[in-house]
Amino acid sequence: MTDSIDFYFEYSSPYGYIASEKVEALAQRHGVSINWHPFLLGAVFKQEGTQSLVSYPMKGPYSKHDIERSARFHSVPFRWPPTFPIFTVNAARATLWAQTAHPEKAVPLIHALYRICFADGRDLGELDIVLEAAASVGLDPDGAAAAVKSQDMRQALKDKTQAAIDRGVFGSPFILVGDEPFWGADRLSMVDAWLEKGGW
8 A cells, every 4th residue: 555654753752762663663564664754843832832741730740651651561761861851953953964965874863863862861952962873873973063053954854844744743753654644652553554454
């Protein structure tokens, strides 16, 4: 039914991190590739008039508990970073740069950035941490530093985020199988079944 799926993610999303650790095996089982799409949830929240789940008085404590529980359920290492929600602009721009200039390094960089944040519990909002992740997968940190400050990457991230919004993406992770949308790490099993059955 499809030869690829679209995986939209925000680096400040723990659920996005959990799903990123599982989605490749799922795609491999069905012989499909993954199109990885970083975007900024802040722009979505602004348009929707919402905010991060952890910011709500009642949803916040539950969501933190559920994130930790979900990580344990999926056997994904998890540690909260010192600051949350996280400033993720530099990480997203670095990813777009890698996808453009060094595509073979892009997915390893996505994993390195997510893991340094939510497995190691470090502050991804710090540019030095982003550059450390880039260097860990063989990317030039000076090149990454220049890229995240460039007007080209600034505009590219704005365009990517708007393109996500235009497709109806409002959370992370958000997976599209063709035009069929699935929101949340807890929908991976449904994505799996959809790819198996061709929908229902």
